Amino acid sequence: MLKRVGVWSLRVTMLMPGEEDNGSSFSSTSVLSQSEETEPEGEEKICIVCGDKATGYHFHVMSCEGCKGFFRRSISKGIRFTCPFSQNCVVTKAKRRQCQACRLQKCLDAGMRKDMIMSADALLMRRAVRNRKKQERHTKVQPAAAEALTDEQEQLIQLLVDVHKRNIDASFSKFIEFRPPDRLLTHVVKSRACSSPLLTQEPPSPICSEEFWEEQESPNHVASPEAISMLPHFTDISTFMIQQVVKFAKEIPDFRSLPIDDQIALLKGATLEMCQLQINTVFNEQTLIWECGQISYSIEDGILIGYQKDYLQPVIKFHINLRKLRLHTAEYVLLEAIALFSPDRSGVTERDLIDKIQEKMAITLKCYIDQNRPHYESRFLYAKLLSVLTELRSLTMESTRQIFHIQHKNNFVIAPLLKEIVS
Known part of the structure; x- marks a missing residue:
């Protein structure tokens, strides 16, 4: 379906130059179109009367x-x-200015016709017609005015935003019952951004150096106590975020109308993608830190948990680029809904119905962008957001592999809810 809605790319319209009134006079019976001829491209045109450059x-x-x-x-x-x-x-x-009589006679001898000279009134009328046509062409090539969101689309956006506010807490203010890690520094950690060589020109910090990566990814590397202390916290936060997504989905009428097996299939396929979109709202692209209320997380935390370089660096770049789009709340939520209602998820049975729901979400997102963004922003934003969904698919597949890598490396038992999602 995303391929189908993706065809809403902007059509590039070539602006036709307006015709300037050069003062030439034509007969009122439109003899012009029959008498005017076209000269070959590149051939120099010479005035038959005086030899000057002809127009x-x-x-x-x-x-x-x-x-x-x-x-x-x-x-x-x-x-x-x-x-x-x-x-x-x-x-x-x-x-040619020395003798007007001979110049006029030469004009007549060359074939200039008196009957093609329009009267002053006819000339004014022709100019008015030209100006009107010019204005019409100008109007046609202007960006089409965005169609207003329908009542149904307005209600859908409001529903999703309300449901999102009730259930999604990206600041983690409700994340209370968790096992705190020994290493994670709250509050202070905001001032320590990782400096990956691929992401900044600043000298890399020791924890992000090539030597550090090589040590962490060595087959003989033994997890440090700090890393072990992070894993229970990782389990708790993963469970908390998954529960939020489940609650969010269950309050959407279109989701509840689906068979329970399809609901499970959609959640298993989309939850990690939706979590990435949610935590992007609290990502600081300057410090590369997720500022979740009182607790902040950096790339260093992901490294200690056991995530590998080939995964973390694309993730950071993804969040930087997405954050720079400065999405509205409605755009984030509609993007999450489009990811949720993906008919190509494994195990889905009602594909046609889910496809229609996703199309409704996608059309609403497109209309919202067109109506609420300046034309220079809306031209490509929708296409960029579709590419975000594609990139999320790749990141999620790698994320699943990373989770099993962490489990195997640390002999760690994955939380039941997370295991259900990635299985």
């Missing part, structure tokens, strides 16, 4: 702007010129 056919003759205007004024005003010489003056770009 096109005017009054049925290839001519320059100067001779075009001179002929129109002379005929319109009915001026009679007299040649002071032999009525055979040379008319060139440099001398």
Whole structure:
């Protein structure tokens, strides 16, 4: 389904340049379109009257702007010129002003037609028509005004946001009954950001150095007491976040309407993805720390638990890039809902129904972005968010592998709820 909704990419519209009124005059019977000819590209155009650079056919003759205007004024005003010489003056770009009589005669001899000169009223009318058409073209190429969210979409957004507020606590204010790790520093840890060489130009801290990574990932490495102390806390926080996702999903009517087996299949497939989206709201892209109320977590904590470099560095980059989008609460929640209602999860039976629900969520997200974001932001934001969901799939698959790696490395028993999710 995501491939289908992804086709809502913006169409690039080429802005057609407006026609400028160059003052050329055409007959009121539209003789212009029949008499004007097109010169081959790249061929230099020369005014037949004076030899200056021509701008096109005017009054049925290839001519320059100067001779075009001179002929129109002379005929319109009915001026009679007299040649002071032999009525055979040379008319060139440099001398065309010396004898107006010979210049006018040369215009006529070249084939300029008096009947193609429009009256002042007709000229004003033509200019008005041109301006109107120009304005119409300009209006057409402007970004289409975003359609207002429907009442149903407004209600859906409000429902999801309310359910999210009741059940998702990214600041962990309700995370009370947990086993604190010996190593984790609360409050103070916010000032110690990991400096991975791939993420910053600052010198890496010892805990993130290549030597540290090599030691941690060595087959003979024995988990430190600090790492062991982190695992019970890791179990508690994982259980807490999974419970939040389950509560959130159960309050969504579309989710409750599905068979229980499909509900389980969707939760098993989407929970870790939704958790990543939730903790992004408290991620500080400057310090690379998740500021969860009184407790803060850094990449160092993940390293001590046993997560590997090949997983943690892409995770950090993912959170940095997502955080920079400055998503609204509604965008985060709709993104979580789209991830939840994925019809391609293993074990799903009502695929068509779930696909329709996901499409409804995706369309609502697109409409919300179009209506609430400036055009320069909304053009690509929706496409970026679809790519976020794709990237989440890859991170979640690696996250599952990492969890089993931690279990095997530390001879650690995974919490039952987490085990159910990653099984």
